[in-house]
Every structure is written in C-alpha cells, then in structure tokens.
Amino acid sequence: MSSESPPILRLRPAVRRIEASAWKTLLRCREALRLTELPLPIPVEEWIESPLGYRFGVVRLPDGVLGQAFIEDREIEISDRIAHEGRFRFTCAHELGHQVLHRRRAREFIDSGVMLSEPDRRVEWEADRFAAALLMPIPLVIEQLFRLRDELGVRREQMPVLLQAGAHSLTLWRDTFVPAVARRFGVSKEVAVYRFGEIEFADGTPLMPAEHRPELIRRRAPRPQSNPPQANLFSGL
Ligand SMILES: [Zn+2]
Numbered sequence: 001m002s003s004e005s006p007p008i009l010r011l012r013p014a015v016r017r018i019e020a021s022a023w024k025t026l027l028r029c030r031e032a033l034r035l036t037e038l039p040l041p042i043p044v045e046e047w048i049e050s051p052l053g054y055r056f057g058v059v060r061l062p063d064g065v066l067g068q069a070f071i072e073d074r075e076i077e078i079s080d081r082i083a084h085e086g087r088f089r090f091t092c093a094h095e096l097g098h099q100v101l102h103r104r105r106a107r108e109f110i111d112s113g114v115m116l117s118e119p120d121r122r123v124e125w126e127a128d129r130f131a132a133a134l135l136m137p138i139p140l141v142i143e144q145l146f147r148l149r150d151e152l153g154v155r156r157e158q159m160p161v162l163l164q165a166g167a168h169s170l171t172l173w174r175d176t177f178v179p180a181v182a183r184r185f186g187v188s189k190e191v192a193v194y195r196f197g198e199i200e201f202a203d204g205t206p207l208m209p210a211e212h213r214p215e216l217i218r219r220r221a222p223r224p225q226s227n228p229p230q231a232n233l234f235s236g237l
Helices: 013-032 044-049 085-101 122-135 138-151 156-163 167-185 189-197 212-216
Strands: 009-011 055-059 067-070 075-079 108-111 199-201
Touching (some): 009 013, 013 085, 013 122, 044 055, 044 085, 067 085, 075 085, 085 108, 108 122, 122 189, 138 156, 138 167, 156 167, 167 189, 189 199, 189 212
Parallel strands (some): 055 075
Antiparallel strands (some): 067 075, 067 108
C-alpha cells in the first residue's frame, strides 16, 4: 500500500449509484466556482445556496426535528440546536441528498434522525449515503490517507497493518487515522468510521476491518451526575 502504486479500491455495489450523484454534485460546484480542486472540508452549507441554488436556513425547528427539505420550494432548513459541527454538516448534506435524489418521491422530508437509517428505510438510507459520499468523496479519502500518513509520521510499512484485524490495527485507526480524517473532512468520527466501512478492495477485503467498527463507534459511558441520561437523537452519529 503506497502512493506510488495505489490499491484498487471500490465501493460496495449498493452505494455506487448514490456515490455517482454525490460526485456529480461536487463536480458541478467545482466547475461553477472554477476551482482547480475540491476544498476540504467540503463547504456544504455554502454550496447548498451557491452554486446549487437552494434556499437555506438555520432556524428553530420543532423539538426533535434536525432538518427538513421542501422539494417544490427548493428549500432546506436545519435546526439551530445542532451544536456539533460534524453533525450539523452531515444533516445539511442529508437534506441536500433528498433534494438531489428524491424529487419525485415526496414533496417534503422532515428528519428527526440521520446517519443511522437502516437499508429497509430506503429513502433515508440513500440520503445518508449521499451525505457521507459528499462530505468524504472516495478519491479525496484515499489521497488524504496517504497525506496524513506523512503528516502524522506513520511509517510506510505500518500502512498494511490498517487492513488487518487485531489490536495493533485498531489502535492505529482509533488513535491516529480516524480522528485525523474526521478533522480533515469536518465529520464526526462515527461518520468517518461508517465511510471506511463502505470502501473495499477489488477482492472484497474491506479497507477497515469490520470487527473494528463497534469498538470505534462505542460511546463513552455518561457521567451519572453531570451528564444525565436524555433522549439523544444523535446517538451513533
Ligand atoms: Zn431524511
């Protein structure tokens, strides 16, 4: 695994069509703005308005509603209660996904949860996949993985460890690559982990061993006094 001979990576077939839509959307923005390359993090909230031409607002929405998309009015509204930048950006990209993919499916989409949609909730699952693809486009993920390797001082021979099961690999992902990738792409660590779960080699080997996923998205137990339990719409996001 080296930048001189990039590995042959692919997406699971189920996500390819959605990936293509997200990539097309990014290229459209890049061309409209005459950019030579895509900036990171992808400026999703700016691009929703211009050059994509949707009305966009960060507003007080009813309790529990994170975002909504109104197809006919070409409008996206995001809750002003979302404090975490990565969650905010993912919600923006999810609503954009409804606008791009689902214009004939419904007149409006009102979302109380994003990111965790199961494949049987097809429309929501598609909007989540679109959001992940828009915020973490595959060519940039691969490029940044190698760039981060150099920036973080990870030795070249360490890279194959990432593909392996076991504690060494888990530590490398958890302590080094997942936080750095999440920062660079402006997403939560959970989104980064899910995204790596969608990328695999041509022979079907996942880029990130599946066994790492539960460990990497495990949430710390809340402190009983200062952090009382509450309905958390973002659990897992
Ligand atoms: Zn939705």
